[in-house]
Amino acid sequence: MRIALLARVHLGTVAVLFVLTLSACLLVAGLPRAMQASYDEAMRRSLSGAPAVQADLTVTVASRSQEEDLHERGQFDSRDRLWHEIVPPALRPLVVTGGHMSAKTALTPVTGTGGLMYINLGWLSDADRRVDWVRGRAPGAPATMRYEGETIPVFEVGIVEEALREMDLRVGQTKLLGENEYVAVKIVGAFRAKDPEDRYWSHNSDILHVAKVQPPGELGFEKHITTLMPDQGLTALSGEGRNLFYHWILPIGAGAASALAAPGIDAAVTEFGRVVALQSSSTASPYRLETGLPKLLDDFLAALATAQTVMYLVLGGLLAVALGVIALAVQLLADRMDHTLTMARARGGSLRQVAGTAAALTGLAVAPAALAGYALSYLVPGPVLPIVHVGPVLVVVVAVGFAAARLAVTHRTPLHERRDDVAAARPSARRVTLEVLVVVLALAGAYLLRARGLTSDPFLLLVPLALTLAAALVTLRCYPYPLRLLVRLTGRGRAAVPFLGLTRAARARSASVLPVLILLPALGVSVFAAVISDGIASTQRVASWEQVGAPIRMTSRIEIPAAQIDQVRKTAGVEQVVLAQTARVQVGYGAERAEAIAVDVAQWRAILGDAPVSLPALSDGALVSPELRGRGTFEIGWQSRVKLATRGVIDSVPGFYTNGKFIVVPLSVLTRPAVNTLLIKGDAAPAELARLVPSATVESQSQALEAIRDDPLTFTVRWTLLVVTVALALYALAAVVLSLVVGASERARAVSFLRTLGLSDRQAQRLTVLEILPMILVTALVGLGLGLGLPPALGPAVDLSSYAGDLPVGGYALDLVMPSALAIGLACVAVLGAYAHTAISRRRNLGAVLRVGDLS
Structure with missing residues (x-):
């Protein structure tokens, strides 16, 4: 057959199919990229927002004797090069330049203070770039002095300004340190950090601030400070008789962070720690890796898993609805070609030719649209995931496969005739058993989901989809019964239109009813997304008040x-x-x-x-x-x-x-x-x-709320929920319009029969509305109930606290504004479509609708 000619004849339907496929492919390929980009940004913020002492990699070793002491900068530099060389490849992109090295003593008491004052010795490899000397001078080479008949070293040190006041010290003062292995420090200068807010000082807060520690059972406080000495001080600094530790800091940069690589980074940190420990063969004290990076990654991955779970649910629903609407458009195209293909089949055309023609015409519409949607998705910033490639292909395969399969089944015999409009067909026992099994499995899955959560079995992710399918099956099987009751009630009245309209609605073929049930997942998922988004928003507000406790709070030390x-x-x-x-x-x-x-x-x-x-x-x-x-x-x-x-x-x-x-x-x-x-x-x-x-830190509730909402993961979850809600609402409206158009020919034929019997235009409009509206209203109500019931049904299985200031999101308020607007909008579209349909049918010639012999 001439595919191009068929495309021109059915250009309107082909255009609709093109637009639906384009939008579906753009969403299924573009949304995951945007989401993954936000995941990467969230990971970068997590790393850059954490204290450097937690995110960075710190290799540390203790010196217990003179043989283990490091007295020259070169000894530090050689080990620093070694640590950078053995960093695992997965971790290497995150390790950036700008690290530093340090040597510090710990718990070095001031002699005669009874353990209430500690002045530790410290050396920073880049102290000259980090501090300004505001009193006295920079320290120089150490000297010696006699104490109790022994010669002890005297270190020239500098101390932070804060310690002069807090610990009652002064420039020029000499303090004796230790209880047995004595050393002395001469405070020759006081310094101030060039940038106290630099993350660098997270590693060296003991140098920048006086630490106050209250011993158990004591009312007083111990005071600790670490001083600064120059490179020359390393020559006299020894770990013998005191607690001396060396540190090499490998800073972690967030610029190259990727959420996809996070699990590998966690494993690489463990491997790096193992390799670092292996370098301890030449020293009695082992090298150790100290970092909070695995904890940061674990917390991020936990929040990411929740975000991905919610996204899988809503995007899976979006894809299912998009495929359903595309299938409706394919069905419309198949109905428009039905007469042509029937004639071709009757004239000897093979079933393969008929199915191939439908597949080719459908492919002509969807393949360019899928390619265009795939190309447009590259305008969305973010990494290219497998779903970006697989999604459009899936849409094309489903559309073409559905077209070929449907027409192959329809035209398996030439000159097919059917009168399913007279009585509803009874489902087979096998089909009923399968549908009951689906319902039972959905309910069992919902119970397991609440009891065990999503982490125990990834297949439980399918439970919401199973609940949606179960609700659709129950709706499909049960909705005719209340309609038949209404038919009996209207049959006792004198008006014929209500009886005829409800009778046609109750006797509708399952093939014509099933497309309308696309509304159920569309409404269910969109309402679910709206409820989740509203729950997150309200909990965020509570969290901001919990964090601040007042509109504005000022706290001072x-x-x-x-x-x-x-x-x-x-x-x-x-x-x-x-x-x-x-x-x-x-x-x-x-x-x-x-x-x-x-x-x-x-x-x-x-x-x-x-x-x-x-x-x-x-x-x-x-x-x-x-x-x-x-x-x-x-x-x-x-x-x-x-x-x-x-x-x-x-x-x-x-x-x-x-x-x-x-x-x-x-x-x-x-x-x-x-x-x-x-x-x-x-x-x-x-x-x-x-x-x-x-002296005060100022926090406001509005700023706290803005900070919670500004988190990349939180923003992405709410933004995606909004996009999915709007997209599903539009798909639901498209499904209503397509369902009207799909049955338009059969409906026009029935109305034309009744017009020959005296049916007026107003009665025809009411008849069409009564035929269409019940199914839409029932589906809308079930979809509304499903969407409102899914959040409580999922219960603790989806932890959204990461997006609400670490408060659990629950107790979802019953806000019916958005769901009601969707349901009312669908009903209005159905009514307007019915009126438009009757207006178009009124202009048709009865001879163009009724065949010879139809009135006999």
Whole structure:
């Protein structure tokens, strides 16, 4: 047959098929690329946002004797080159230049302080590029001195400015270190970091800040600081008699990170650690790899697995619906060619020729469209995944295969005639058994999914699709029964149109009903996506309030002066300020400690307003964490000894504590509150508040919410859900229109018969609406129920907390706005289509519809 001629004759249907195939291939090839690009960006943010000490690779070794000491920079450099050479290939793209080396002592006590002050010796390979000397001078070569009849080294060191104040030290002072193996340090200068916010200092926070440690059972604090010495200091630095550790830092860069390579990177880190340990043969102390990169990768992969699960569900539903709509368009094309192919079959055409003609014409429509969609998908940034290549091919194969198979079955005998419109065909026992089996397996899978989760069996991913198929089968089998009841009721009336319309709807052939059931997965998945997206959005808002605890929160490590508090109150946008003090307090008289916050709870509750978090009322006593419950009246040490009665148990304190031991008390229990926290109501600029109180960290609920939403994985999940929802809604509308057009010829013939009997145009319109609308409404309601039921049905199997500030997403609100809009839109399209169909049929000549003998 002449395929080109058939294409011109059926150009409109071919164009529809082309557009549907183009959109399906663009979605199935483009969305995975966009998603994978966002996964890569999420991994890069995870690595770059983590502290360097956690993400980077640190090779460390302890020196226990003079034989293991390293006294020259060259010895460090040679080992540094070795570590870079043995990095596994999978890990090598992430290791970037710019690392450094260090030598540090640990727990080096200041002689005579009773273990309350520690000054450690430190050397950084790039200290000259990292610090500015603001007092005194840079340290020089070590010297010696006599102490207790022995000659001991005296190291010239520099110390961070903060330590001069915190540890009561001064430039020019000499301190003796150790309890038996003594050394001395002479503080010749004080420095300041060039860029204190640089991730570099994550590895060396002991040099930049004084660490305060409270020993168990003690009220006082130990103070630790690490000094800086020059390269010359290495010549006298020995691990004999003290804790000396050498470190080589291999920094990890996020620029080359790929989510697809994450599992391999995890394995490469393990391999690198093994190879590093093998280099320990020449030393008594083993080399060790220290890094938090595997933990970072595990957390990322856990969040990624959840994102991929949700994406598999919605994209699988999208692909199924797209293929169903394309199959509807193919069915429409086949119906339009039916007369031509019937004549060809009757004139001796083989079944292979008939099926081949349908396949060729369908391929002529879908192959260029698939190629165009595949090409357009390359405009979407992101790596090329196998689905990018496989998806368009799958669409073409399904469309061409369906066309060939359908016409092969239809035209297996010449001059086929059927009168399935008179009575509904009864399904075979085998078919009923298979459908019951599908329903039972879907319900069993749903139970296992809730009980065991997705991690136990990847095949459980198919459960949502099985539930959709089960709902479709149940709908297909059960919907005629209520219609037949309505037929009996309308049969008792005098009006013929309701009886005829509902009778035709109840007796519709399964082949004509099944395409309409494409609406069920379309509505089910789109409603599911809308519900999930709304659940994530609402939980994100709760999480932002849980993180901050107020519209704006200011926290300081030191007391905030009253003058600065007054300035905050006068700042534009500030409506109310609630004072609070936080501290770690002693519980009872032993070593037990708890986090505490003293605040006017009534004022705090007032500034929270209608926020989704709150606290119980408290006028006296204390609110305690679950770990402190059951103590009745207890005593704490905070400025003074205070007895408190337990007034309630709370699981968390918004903005402050979520686990462990914590207490909330009224601010009035403190003899002189040292306010270090401000809870602010209003919309003041955080930057302005931070300028007024330099010692404070300012956080706002709106910024916290924006940060949660700005996460690449979170953004991708919500964006993809939105795109899929819109696409499925459009496919559902296309399915309604195509289902109207597919049955248009048969419907026009029936209406033409009735018009010869006196059916008016208005009655014809009502008849068409009553024939079409019941199936669409039933399918829309079932799809709506399926979409609303899937999130609770999946239950704990899909953990979405990674996209909602680490709060579990559950208790999905029953928001019917979007689902109702979809259902109403489909009903409206069906009604408008019915009216358009009758308007077109009215212009037809009855002789063009009815054959000779049809009226006899």
